[in-house]
Amino acid sequence: MTGMTTASIDAASATQTPSPVLHVRGLRIEFRGEHTTSTAASGVDIDVRPGELVALLGESGSGKTVTARAIMGIEDDAAIVTADALRLGDIDLLSLGAGERRALRGERMSMVLQDALSSLNPVLSVGDQLGEIVRVHRGVSRKAARARAIELLDLVGILSPASRVDDYPHQFSGGMRQRILIAMAIALEPDLLIADEPTTALDVTVQAQILRLLHELRGRLDMGVLLITHDIGVVTEVADRLVVMRHGEVVETGDADAMFAAPHHPYTRQLFDSAPHPSPARVLSAADASSSPVLTATGLDRTFSAGSPLARRAVHAVAHVDLELRRGETLAIVGESGSGKSTLARMIVGLESVDSGTVEYLGSDVTRRTRGRRPAAQSGVGMVFQDPYTSLDPRMRVRDVIAEPLAVARTGSTAERRDRVAELLDLVGLKPDMMDRFPHQFSGGQRQRIGIARALMRDPDVLVCDEPVSALDVTIQAQVVDLLVDLQDRLGLSIIFISHDLSVVRNLAHRVLVMYRGVAVETGDTEQIFDRPGHDYTRELLRSIPPLTRAERGKLTFRAA
Known part of the structure; x- marks a missing residue:
């Protein structure tokens, strides 16, 4: 790991107050199958202090989400989680049983997921969903729970909350639904909020609003926030510290300003360099x-x-x-x-x-x-x-996916179509011998290249x-x-x-x-x-x-x- 070492993190923790609300050392997550064992994360060290926003940064497959789920205690049944230390404030999470960990969720730590629509119950009003959290954990009356729901909607910036409390999730925009998820996560004022890609599916204006909301709430509630993202712009906007993951390992961690000014690890530099930078405007001939x-x-x-x-x-x-x-x-x-x-x-x-x-x-x-x-x-x-996944038929091999426009139009022989598929795969930067695979056997970027190849099958002008x-x-x-x-x-x-x-x-x-x-x-x-x-x-x-x-x-x- 480049940047701050585990020892320097521990030394900094010892000399600074307050103590971390989340303290993770040597976290390891394995998935054991019938014949093999794969490691999803290894040697992960993270600290989050009250009122601090720490960004967990990395590409898909780097181990960010599986790390967050292990911290929350909602990892997959096949996962084996071990750690040198895993503490929520003064609570040793490793010593707790499943029921005790469950009692902490919502009360002491909470999580906001990426897809707000699938995370909300479509047949219950948002007021009922917010109120249920308060009634179950606080034992308050329905009237008090409804009042708290309205208060929470107002806190996260839903306009006219008293008139929207009885609305259903589908009656809100994507940004509003994400605000409602955040309201549910902070309903009991937890010490730690984990936000897993909370702005990925949102427009730039709504993304900015959600980031401002997280920034305001962590200060108002003195709440530690662990923000999981692959978006450099999101990190630039709000993070106090960064933890960069690659292939299940932390490669660099430190103060956000210092890392942006002088990243040490080559992968961190690669991530920062990949962010779109202004270039001279393109001009038509x-x-x-x-x-x-x-x-x-x-x-x-x-x-x-x-x-x-x-x-x-x-x-x-x-x-x-x-x-x-x-x-x-x-x-x-x-x-x-x-x-x-x-x-x-x-x-x-x-x-x-x-x-x-x-x-x-x-x-x-x-x-x-x-x-x-x-x-x-x-x-x-x-x-x-x-x-790039749902737009490709999972039951069809890539050669048939790409050739489908010609097959539907009954243009060319099977051999001619196959040759055209090989030509297009090469054109979009994929190997022609990949054509016999299925879509799920490709990465997201490769699947989008396949989608582009299919769109080019009939030599379009546009x-x-x-x-x-x-x-x-x-x-x-x-x-x-x-x-x-x-x-x-x-x-x-x-x-x-x-x-x-x-x-x-x-x-x-x-x-x-x-x-x-x-x-x-x-x-x-x-x-x-x-x-x-x-x-x-x-x-x-x-x-x-x-x-x-x-x-x-x-x-x-x-x-x-």
């Missing part, structure tokens, strides 16, 4: 900039019906949006959840019907479907989806990418973005890139279209949008970008538009 648009959308409009059967209401998902995409250009569409980005993308590729407006591909109107499909969606426009890197670690994000730029340069692709990660957008896009509540509020060159935004909402989005360095926090300014 004069020939491409003056060419006719390869794709044009004019006045696109889409309205959905929402609400109960007795109280239906119209939701304007996309409202009269215009856009142009030229050959070799990347147009980024940005905005928070519910802004209409993905609906607009699905309308362009023909996966969503159009209420009014037109989509033109190479000058031809392809808005209306023909026999349930649109010509542009079949050939000239390919799509890369957000989740690639529509819907949040293609949001589910990936920072180092894998950089690899996929570099791949898209390389493919664009080699194949002359035009790309529509949908994202809520503005740091990625700045380095990739030639132009940016900003959407807010279904409306395109601003469009312009990337440099103009980032340096001279003209709309208040665009400025709000940009202010929510996590800083690249600790010194940049709260210092973002714009030039006059």
